[in-house]
Amino acid sequence: MFDDTPSGDPRPQRTDDLILPFQVGDSAVRGRIVRLGPAVDEILSRHDYPDPLAQLTGQAAALVAMLGTALKFDGKLIFQAQGDGPVSMIVADYSAGGALRATATIREGAKDTVEKAQGAELHYLLRKGHMVMTIDQGPDMERYQGVTPLDGPTLAKATISYFSQSEQIPTAVELAVGRVTDEEGRERWRAGGIMVQFMPGEGGTRERGEDVLMADEDEDAWNRAAILLETVKPDELLDPTIAPEELLFRLYHEDGVRVFEPKTAHFGCTCSRDKVANVLSQYTREDIEDMLEDGAIEVSCDFCREAYRFELDESGKQFRE
Template sequence: MTLGSRIAWDDTILPFQLDRSDIRGRVARLDGVLDAVLEQHDYPPEIEALVAEAALLTAMIGQTIKLRWKLSLQIRGDGPARLIATDYYAPTKDGAPARIRAYASFDKDRLEPRVNPFDQIGKGYFAILIDQGRDMTPYQGITPIAGGSLSACAETYFAQSEQLPTRFALSFGRSTERGSPESWRAGGIMLQHMPKASPFASGGGSGEGGLLEAQDIVDGDDEENWNRANKLLDTVEEMELVGPSVHPTDLLVRLFHEETPRIFDSQRVEFGCTCSADRVRQSLSIYSSKDIGTMTTDEGIVTADCQFCGAHYEFDPRTLGFEADVPPDDGE
């Protein structure tokens, strides 16, 4: 895709609400954060596309939840694309950016270049995990891989696990601007019916394998409002989603002016990893000195690499585990 003049809305998430329809939503635009996520690795195009889609979904979903710490997406399958994992870290204070990181595990020899990236996941599950920090019980919701895309999996998750009608319209890929190198860019819109005390759907749904879909959990005026908003979203064009020449507020007015859109403060997003030597040391604190010995290299050190950002750590094995007999060196 070739892009026009740039506006200052990259790497942001814009919350909005459609008052007439009782629907909330998000507009997301990612470019620099995607490049930062993907440049940590040398992924083939099929895996890059899955990571880009997962990161975009994570940005929008994470911003809808009042997080104290972290929301994660995990997509696991039995195909060549074994795992796509993302984390969204909530802002630590007002005005601070949210942070996103992501990585993939895949079997390079089994990848099929001319096959749809989603089909390379195979059978598996789509999971959302919410960690609200110390002394809080983590939450995990899981649905089967279904629907033909990661965004369809996310829609099924919200219908099946949360009873919330949800819709995503996404666009992502490599973009070029005159005089600039090729880079990744993604944009999308999320619609979600506002939570309410409605009857909990039971029995089989109309989705793949009997899974619930949005139409299974709305009726009456809610169904009419939901269908109307979705028909308006159907008119969005790919270049309107990815920008950067279309302002998100202008896009919302163009799509939903009859639904009385109300716009809230935007949220900045950046690449960020929480790995550190202390965190690695803590993760190894459950092991005995014998266990640590099996991790020690011929050079007499224990090494660890962050799968998200590629940071490399080296430790003196005597400083690791619950039987450590030498205090850690601050310079380690």
């Protein structure tokens, strides 16, 4: 499932919009660090979310970038959180090749409540609900889906709970999103994240699934890695002047840390006029007539806000190409 080939030159040429896999010492502790600059700025700039929701949506993007780059096939990793709070849904996905996008839905009339959040508070914004991870390997392949209740005050904590409940994989995660002033004095969104997991089948001495309990030695290595991960500060995850390798060295220099081939991310949406037309074709004539305004229907993509306009032709029965 995981594809981490050691690279000849571990130092990536870029420090933004990249995901760097790593291994702590010789242990079964595997991790990923993500730094998003222009990719997350474009995702969040296309929406007009109150800051707390922009932060949470950016965290979801950083999370799917870390998880999606662990998949070795040409598929897509989709994160969805649904709740009964002022925010009803957040969706983010990462496709093989690096396309990253995210969107959120505020419940009608709840924008003020969203603005009152102290930050990216998952439990306040979505309240009770579920989180779903879907691995989509294309139309002819079976989908994998894991579902757990939303559990925790933050997305990072809910993710730890997801992996514990759904996959029985010990996990530690930290996520951060914020505005940072760039060299030209403009405020830009940035996101960062780091995670470690105990993956016996991916290094170390034991096969995955061989034993749920860890050997003492494993347990020590895991506990140390997880505790050190918690010491990372949001500023360190966001600061463009701290290279990902430098941050890894700060955290794990005692055990040693090995990095692998980095992967990249960029903003990208898969919507198209054809896809929207296909959706519209499934409505009845009455529904279409209800949707018409001045003889046309305008549909905008939830992810990228691209607007698609469909006008009826002279017969009034068909959309003009």
